[in-house]
Amino acid sequence: MSTSLSLLLERLRGPAAARRFGRLRRGIEKEGLRVDDQGAISPLPHPWALGSKLTHPHITTDYSEALLEYITPVYSRPEQALEFLADLHRYTYRHLEGEWVWPASMPSRLNGNDSIPIADYGNSNVGIMKHVYRKGLDVRYGRIMQSIAGVHYNVSLPDDLWNLLKTLDGQEELSLDEYRSSRYFDLIRNFRRHSWLLLYLFGASPALDTSFLPDGKVPEGLQRHAKRTLLSPYATSLRMSDLGYQNKVQDQLRICFNSLSNYVNTLRHAISSPWPDYEALGVRQGDEWQQLNANILQIENEYYSDIRPKRVARHDETPSQALEARGVEYIEVRCLDINPFASVGIDVTETRVVDTFLMWCLLHESPWITDTECDHLDDNRRLVVERGREPGLELFDGNQRRSLQEWGSAILDEMTGVAALLDRLETGTPHGDALAEMSPRMADPALTPSGRVMALLLESGEDFIDVMQDIARKQAESLQAAPMDRSREEQLEQLVEASHQQQVQIEESDQCDFPTFLADYFERARESRALSFVSSLMDRPPADGSAKHGEHY
Numbered sequence: 001m002s003t004s005l006s007l008l009l010e011r012l013r014g015p016a017a018a019r020r021f022g023r024l025r026r027g028i029e030k031e032g033l034r035v036d037d038q039g040a041i042s043p044l045p046h047p048w049a050l051g052s053k054l055t056h057p058h059i060t061t062d063y064s065e066a067l068l069e070y071i072t073p074v075y076s077r078p079e080q081a082l083e084f085l086a087d088l089h090r091y092t093y094r095h096l097e098g099e100w101v102w103p104a105s106m107p108s109r110l111n112g113n114d115s116i117p118i119a120d121y122g123n124s125n126v127g128i129m130k131h132v133y134r135k136g137l138d139v140r141y142g143r144i145m146q147s148i149a150g151v152h153y154n155v156s157l158p159d160d161l162w163n164l165l166k167t168l169d170g171q172e173e174l175s176l177d178e179y180r181s182s183r184y185f186d187l188i189r190n191f192r193r194h195s196w197l198l199l200y201l202f203g204a205s206p207a208l209d210t211s212f213l214p215d216g217k218v219p220e221g222l223q224r225h226a227k228r229t230l231l232s233p234y235a236t237s238l239r240m241s242d243l244g245y246q247n248k249v250q251d252q253l254r255i256c257f258n259s260l261s262n263y264v265n266t267l268r269h270a271i272s273s274p275w276p277d278y279e280a281l282g283v284r285q286g287d288e289w290q291q292l293n294a295n296i297l298q299i300e301n302e303y304y305s306d307i308r309p310k311r312v313a314r315h316d317e318t319p320s321q322a323l324e325a326r327g328v329e330y331i332e333v334r335c336l337d338i339n340p341f342a343s344v345g346i347d348v349t350e351t352r353v354v355d356t357f358l359m360w361c362l363l364h365e366s367p368w369i370t371d372t373e374c375d376h377l378d379d380n381r382r383l384v385v386e387r388g389r390e391p392g393l394e395l396f397d398g399n400q401r402r403s404l405q406e407w408g409s410a411i412l413d414e415m416t417g418v419a420a421l422l423d424r425l426e427t428g429t430p431h432g433d434a435l436a437e438m439s440p441r442m443a444d445p446a447l448t449p450s451g452r453v454m455a456l457l458l459e460s461g462e463d464f465i466d467v468m469q470d471i472a473r474k475q476a477e478s479l480q481a482a483p484m485d486r487s488r489e490e491q492l493e494q495l496v497e498a499s500h501q502q503q504v505q506i507e508e509s510d511q512c513d514f515p516t517f518l519a520d521y522f523e524r525a526r527e528s529r530a531l532s533f534v535s536s537l538m539d540r541p542p543a544d545g546s547a548k549h550g551e552h553y
Helices: 003-012 015-021 078-093 125-141 159-168 176-194 194-201 250-255 262-269 276-281 321-328 348-363 371-387 404-425 430-443 449-460 465-483 486-509 514-525 532-536
Strands: 026-036 059-061 067-071 149-156 208-209 223-225 230-231 307-310 328-338 392-398 400-404
Touching: 003 348, 003 404, 003 532, 015 159, 015 465, 026 078, 026 230, 059 078, 067 078, 067 430, 078 348, 078 465, 078 486, 125 276, 125 486, 125 514, 149 348, 159 348, 176 307, 176 328, 194 328, 194 348, 194 371, 194 404, 194 430, 208 449, 208 465, 230 262, 230 449, 250 262, 262 321, 321 514, 328 348, 348 404, 348 430, 371 392, 392 404, 400 404, 404 430, 449 465
Parallel strands: none
Antiparallel strands: 026 067, 026 149, 059 067, 149 328, 208 230, 223 230, 307 328, 392 400
16 A cells, blocks of 8 residues: 555544544436347337436436436435335336346347437427437447446545545645545546456446347457357456447547546537538538537537546536536546346445445545556556456556556555445445455456356357346346335326426427527537636646646647
8 A cells, every 4th residue: 555545544544534524425327228028129219107308307318218217316325326226127117018127238139220219308409409419429420339338326525525635635725616626636537547447347248249230240359159149258348348338539539637627628629629520421401400510529428438527517507617617526437337137237335346446546646647648548448348357467557567466456455444434434344345345356257247247158058138138037027026115106106297297398488499599508618617726726737747638639
């Protein structure tokens, strides 16, 4: 353990610190395709009985009509978030006939691009914008890539803890917003340095159905299995590989999260700068919209990253403007696969490990990322998603190569001190116990979710679709057999009707046509709403004089 981390942990163990060390808060967003009894993506629209996709706060869709998205409230205990997530699944199954929620990140059986119906959000301007944005993703990347699903894990630290850290850091002259934003970017940089560990521990997508590659070509590194399955022998997360949810055009943005101002300015540049290939596609064909614009990004959400700084935006703000005006509020972890062995795609052990990992990223030293290091970070992620279970795999640690198993075990060892801090507010040692469950995975890749999926396929000799369909049926039976929380059931029933009414009200309240609405949106999106701390604090050069990364686009 580094000396500075050890000293900080020691200071945080003091009695004064213990009184102010509050619990983390988290919310979970989990996606899942609806599939029929043959394991094919559902062609049916989002069930009316689940509420309005546009306005329901907990049950909506992501890209496709068939791609459910569940959103939990914010909880200080992960068990509460997971139980809410389970009830959302239970409620959904009450309104599905002959359909299941797919338990894997890589999609079910597809029948070409058009078999994936784009989500329709109604006739309001905001609903049309959401639909056209998805049409733009189709013309730019195709719908098949958009059928991939995952788990997004949103985490924030309580103000008492931020104030405690600010005092320990001797940063009393900074406002809480200034300090919090700066330290969240510290966390994000360390996350990007070490997110490969989460990909190894929790990646669960080493296989896919051949319908995901409709041209029939088998990419290098994939092997045929059974009748219609492709395997990558040592892969952890094909979802996060070049086969998955990636965008080569965005590589030239080169965001390494050294400062808030660089982050938001790069995104603002991207949604304002035309890209020749997208211009060639056209924005409109007659009255039919093909995409929102022909720029590098249509909107900020199109930027793909394994982690994002977030702030809840007001009605007249874009996400970047909200960050500029009031700083980072929470972070969103986006690299987690759906775990087929957890009934809701994620379990409490994973949440405890991710929480501890995020706190370790925050408390560990976090120098700014240079261009050279940024390239190595990308290389490490690529190696782990494609070959993470390969014996003897080495990663880049600065200017040297280092064994994945040795490095990962060393990080887990350092995380035990952080777990002990988090466990001071718990009964027992749940964070420490969760870390202890990870150690065998470092020694034996077969124990990882990706290793277990691979073993299921090889031992059964069955196709990916058949194995996952069997898991989906069993999960549905288990979830339906357990009763829902009665008050939550009543709440969800009320939200269905209320969400449909709210969508009608939004549609009736529009006072301009869609082109005018969109032009006004992008005019506002180009405006900077930065407070003074964004430029004065977040753009300070590192003490060691190293170059800031990502100033070019």
